[in-house]
Amino acid sequence: MSDLQRLLKESWTLVEEQQDKLSGYFYARIFLNHPHLRELFPVTMDVQRARLLGAIVTAVQTVDDPDRFDEYLRALGRDHRKFHVTPDQYEVIGSALIESLRAFARDEWTPEYDQAWRDAYDVIARKMLAGAEADPNPPWWHAEVVRHERRSRDIGVITVRPLGSLEFRPGQYLSVECPQYHPRVWRTYSIANAPREDGSFDLHVRALGAGWVSGALVRRSKVGDLLRVAAPMGSMTLNRRSAHDIVMVAGGTGLAPIKSLIEELATFNRTRWVHVFIGARDRDDLYDLPALQRMAAAYPWLQLVPVCSADPGWGGEEGLISEAVTRFGPWQEHDFYVSGSPPMVRSTLRSLTELQVSSMRIRYDAFSEH
Known part of the structure; x- marks a missing residue:
């Protein structure tokens, strides 16, 4: 670990438990010194604050991996085009960020920490700007809702068609805005x-x-509505060069990217066995099981293992999905794809560590279901 990496991680531990207050202070500094920037952000800032801290933590954590660091930040820069961020505003944000870190770390903040964050932010800003400048696509696309299905008490499957060419890879996600319901509020969803x-x-x-966009999409959106969608992001894509068998672990609507990966495999796979663990609270939450069962019937290499954590006697595997994965196996020679809520992903990753699955074989996507 380099000195820069060590200083970034050490200093982040000083403020990590105060993330909510830190993000509130950060935005307050921006809007106080540059009030005209307030119109770029949604009326409610709760989701935006969480995203800011998530982006910062991810950036800090990926400093150890230069390739992933570069890819993530260039994609983040492309994504931020939807906010119409200009190069000079990156300087405003950087100054407010470092001032906020200094304020919350108090006496434990050192000149070395300050310089480390300035150096790191300079790299972050330059890579994000380079990613934005290199993207020939529009900042966002209009997309029409062409189908709307309610699959359970709180889950909907929304089919949209962009008004223009939008390329993506199975396993990726994108940001969605419902301008007629909640303008300037963006929420990420995986493509299914x-x-x-x-x-x-x-x-x-x-x-x-309080999922504003999610609630609008499930309960209010209808065929014919126009949404806005931003550039696809994410690296939980299929490793076609690998010959290893595959285990996919999906919790809740984390099934979406897993389903897209299965569809991609169906176009060429003949030799790799694929085990898919689908976790839900109860049988009602296994909202796409019939479609998956049809896929399993069509593809002999696909095996499904549905798991319910709070539906005793439902007829299938019971308990946490990470526990179900542990009961099967061994898995040391398999490639893993994991998608679901952060707690579910963390629990699964811990189980895979205990099962001696190499981290190099694991790709994952953690998101919040609201």
């Missing part, structure tokens, strides 16, 4: 299918709690 000739794609959406 491999590319189609008509350009349409499915989004699996759960409406929970």
Whole structure:
């Protein structure tokens, strides 16, 4: 670990437990000193604050991996084009970020930490700007809702068709805005299918709690509505060079990218066995099981293992999905793809570590279902 990496991680531990207050202070500094920037952000800042901290933590954690660091930040720069961020605004954000870190770390903040964050942010900004400048695509696309299905009490499958060419790889996700309901509020969703000739794609959406965009998509959106979608992101894509068998672990609507990967495999796979563990609270939450069962019947290399954590006697595997994965195996020679809520992904990764699965064989996507 380099000195820069060590300083970044050490200093982050000083403020990590104060993330909510830190993000509030950060935005307050920006809007106080540059009030005209407030119009770029949604009326409610809760989701935006969480994304800011998530992006910072991810950037800090990927400093150890230069290739992933570069890819992630260039993609983040492309994604931020939807906010119409200009190069001078990157300087504003960097100054506010370092001032906020200094304020919350208090006496434990050192000149070395300060310089490390300035150096790191300079790299972050330059890579994000380079990614934005190199992207020939528009900042976002209009996309029409062409189908809307309610699959359970709070889950909908929304099919949209962009008004223009939008390329993506199975396993990726993109940001969605419902401008007629909640302007300037963006929410990320994984694409649930491999590319189609008509350009349409499915989004699996759960409406929970204060999920403004998710609630609008599930309960209010209808065929004919126009959404905005930003550039696809994410690296949980299929490793076609590998010959290893595959285990896919999906929790809740984390099934979406897993389903897209299965569709891609169906176009060429003949030799790799694929085990798919699908976790849900109860049988009602196994909202796409019939479609998956049809896929398993069509592809002899595909095996499904549905798991319910709170539905005793439902007829299948019971308990946490990480526990179900542990009961099967061995898995040391398999490639893993894991998608679901952060707690579910963390639990699964711990189990895979205990099962001696190499981290080099694991690709994952953690997101919040609301």
